[in-house]
Amino acid sequence: MITVKCKVNVNLKKPAKKKAEPSDEPPVKRRGKVPRISRLMALAIRMDEMLRRGEAQDTIELAELGKVSQPRLTQILSLSLLAPEIQEALLYLPREMTGRSKIHERNLRPITKQLCWVKQREMWSDLIRSIGPAAKDV
Numbered sequence: 102m103i104t105v106k107c108k109v110n111v112n113l114k115k116p117a118k119k120k121a122e123p124s125d126e127p128p129v130k131r132r133g134k135v136p137r138i139s140r141l142m143a144l145a146i147r148m149d150e151m152l153r154r155g156e157a158q159d160t161i162e163l164a165e166l167g168k169v170s171q172p173r174l175t176q177i178l179s180l181s182l183l184a185p186e187i188q189e190a191l192l193y194l195p196r197e198m199t200g201r202s203k204i205h206e207r208n209l210r211p212i213t214k215q216l217c218w219v220k221q222r223e224m225w226s227d228l229i230r231s232i233g234p235a236a237k238d239v
Contacts, residue, residue: 133196138204142191145180176206183209184218187225203232 148167151157157166164174180188194204212224 133198136194136197136202136204138191138202138206138209139194141177141206142180142188145177146188148174148178149181176210179213180206180209182213182216184221184225187212187221190225204228 144167148157148163151163152160157163160171160174160178163178164171167174169177180191183191191204194202208228212221212228215221215224
């Protein structure tokens, strides 16, 4: 029988953190997060493409892929029925620095039920006015 002895140095202390050195560069500003409705709009466009290309057979398959119920998937997909200008406005909403967005998917449901884009644009304008000064960037 052979016995092997070896020494192992183990350091159990955490490495010391380096202190931040003052620099000439200004601190990095928080970028904020993409509004939820913008992400849902992008998802609706992507899922609509998947259906059109045949990557998914139907909404049931898409709902399984997205791990959501079929009614919820239908609500999300209905965003793709909005007028192109409204879709673009939703996609390019400014990032949220604090709090929650003023525009929610639930607010857009009546607009998505309207087939006429002219009426959709009117309803969208009314929604933006009702939200108030926070939506002037939209």
